[in-house]
Amino acid sequence: MSRRDRPAKPPLSRDGLVSVALRIMREEGLEKVTMRRLAAELDTGPASLYVYVRNTAELHGALLDELLAGLDAVAKPDVLDGVTAGNARGRAVDLMCAYAGVLHHEPSLARSVLVLRPSGPHYLRLVDVLLALLRAAGVPAGQAAWGVDILLQHATASAAEHGVRPGDSGADDAAEDQMVAVRAAAPDAYPNIARVRDHLFAGTGEQRARWSFGVLLEGIATTALPSDE
Amino acid sequence: MSRRDRPAKPPLSRDGLVSVALRIMREEGLEKVTMRRLAAELDTGPASLYVYVRNTAELHGALLDELLAGLDAVAKPDVLDGVTAGNARGRAVDLMCAYAGVLHHEPSLARSVLVLRPSGPHYLRLVDVLLALLRAAGVPAGQAAWGVDILLQHATASAAEHGVRPGDSGADDAAEDQMVAVRAAAPDAYPNIARVRDHLFAGTGEQRARWSFGVLLEGIATTALPSDE
DNA sequence: TGCCGTTGACGAACGCGTTCGTTACGATCG
């Protein structure tokens, strides 16, 4: 009834949902993007949202794709530019780092996406460009196809793990627990951990990410698919 | 008051919690292992559990470690047995597959662990043995230390993604969405996806897992750490 | 023996995601 006087409330839509969610995320973080909050912001009840979004996970997926729109600048013209067999792999690493960078700003989104299989248009674009780069680098199609999965999965995971905001408690606890557990690991019970202890925590997130992408690309390029026998 | 007549209720303990949780998980799946259910099973209120467990994530971590105890048979004597530079990498793949197999039976646990940094004794044992195998395979310490992270992370992720129980809805939707999105991807908008479409969905989970581990090990073994300059 | 501080246990509450059944509206068809 009170809604009747409201100045022509736009009649809800998936895009509207996502854009409001995006705003809340930017202003207050993903944690505040709840179904109930979103509904309140749109002046309706939580149940109404489920017409446009299957569940919270799908909403998060939409948010990711929106964020990925910003990558088009990096991804689109790149393919045509001077890509050679020599520099293709480096370009792939750069693209992966750009993707990781996006998630890095919103770690909790990365944690959500980790459990998800994104299917938005910008995500597909990313996959497509990545495939092009691998092809340019001389990677056989089969290995490239399987490899892209690993690459993106790993990028998401590394963003989820590394990026923990100071105020954001919860997911951070486990990381600290693991660190103290490793540090406390008795050298006679876990000799190999003790031996490389310093290496385990060495390096910045950036360094480790770039190295990891190199590792993956090297392995993907040189490891043949299992033969169907 | 009514609790007074109960036949000597054992006074709660972390181990008790975990073992009851484990039983519920085996009988009815991880989804049913909720704080409230666990409390009811122990004839108390939910708040009482938080004395022994920081949150649900930590409980899941404890469950994983309990499950990992079954791996000791594979992990313990292996190191001493005839491990040579030649077969070490193969042993590592086998161990990773064993770890993935454990998670494979309880995919939702894998999804939990994905966001976690486990720190239980059996997990540390797994890390330790893995480090030993990499060492035996001639992998430099630094690369091995960074590599173990990638290996375990990937094993968990692949278990989480592949293993979706038929009845277990929710996480499965996204995977299906992605599949139809990729299948529907217009060949002119996403030429590279179209080109390798058949490869993208090829292979069994087992095949892809083994190949992935090979990829990772190859990359880890041959990619040098960034020099500190 | 009597007291007190510590700590395990717990009842109640908050906000959350999601589902169900109902309502009301707009397009479609007779």
Next chain:
DNA sequence: CGATCGTAACGAACGCGTTCGTCAACGGCA
């Protein structure tokens, strides 16, 4: 023009994780 039907919208409810303030039991100390 009026009846019908699909469906957006919604109110209410359930079970969930987690926190807070309180209570009671117990060990150590005077």
